Amino acid sequence: MAEMRSSNPVFSRRGFAGRSTPSSGYYGPGAPGGYAPPGGGAPPTPTPEQLAGLYRAPSGLTVDDVVVHTLGLFAVMAVTGAVGWAIAPTTPAVGFTAMFAALALSLVISFGRRLRPALIVLFAALEGLFVGAVSRFYEDAFHGIVLQALLGTAVVFVAMLVAYRSRRLRATERMARVVYGSLLGVVMLGLTDLVIRAVSGSHLPIINDASPLGILFSLAVLVVASLQFILDFDYIERAIAAGAPRSEAWRAGFGLLVGFVWVYLEMLRLLSKLRA
Template structure:
């Protein structure tokens, strides 16, 4: 029976031998890469994310060994924040800015991690393992469908994040006035622990939104250059998660 669809008709009505030959050629052909298609692939995002984290680690190791002070810490965080705003609101992605962002974050994290390590020996390795475990766990749950970036999930997560940052600001201000005993970045002992747990949970779940956006970008065939933006977004969330894990462990160890 011939198909009424003119496009399908040409394919379905070809001689069987011709169809078999074309299928064999298709299966034997090498997989199309971003170099051939000009479109973003998962491999692009993985490669660029690995490259950015390599820069972060190299700069972070330098900052760690150099025992840099508060000035380097502020420079790293402020420089990273400014670049993050520029990258986030820019219509066209600039890879150089993304690489510079990774370097600034390396400066900040290397300095901060060295500070924490001096007070809590072994905490950095614990935070790295905790961050990797959270990332792997969320990735597995996303891949098997346990976690999905539905509209309801997205609205609830963003609402929780807004509430988290508001409570964090209130806690920080309260600590300046000596209300409670400060732990980690935010003050007030009980609230500080609650915020730390919430921070780890919210940062981990934000990975679901990152994975979903990356998958949508690949499915929609966005330009290969957008893989830099995807890698940048993934790095922002992972850095945030690391900071939250680091703070949570410091609070737990401080309470011993």
């Protein structure tokens, strides 16, 4: 089977190819060649060795695999998020340290040659610490904003899923370039803002100010971040169709986690500007 390529850098991995269907010589129901041998006639009775080979063949990726692994990663993030929320007032440095560690780890996961589930779980834990600390900061400033942002993120996720399933939005190379170029730009702006705050105590107005331009900027970034889900859904659909190994559920869960966190943080930023 041809190598399955993804326009999503989070999901691209060297050497990944769809799972090949085992060639066992069995032409019965469910066999790759159909219901009869190439020469016609009654299907031959499979030998015990052929049946054992079919049962030992690795099963492919399913939607259930993606759901289970994604929920597991979100559970890890929720647990460490509660820790980040609790310690944020007294040790705010933990959240920022977790942010930089998660950023570095995401690059290792995205561009590494091998899939390492342990690193993905660690990434979810670090994201939880960071998101929990940031959420506590916003909640202390704007009561109820965290719940609003969570509900808003859930609405965006469902809307993108409906748009994808109805084929109103499809993943393209151009969309991938826009989404990940914007993600890189937002990260660089955020790091620049942190440096400016540390050096001069000032900040970048377009990121933090509740001006019309600042609100428009946050809205535009939120729209682009929402398209991350379209790229995720596209990868999952094509990975399942290509018979990808079940371990790819970890990569799919990682991509969905990245998209959820990005949309959630942009939702927090936009709501805070609207309520300022």
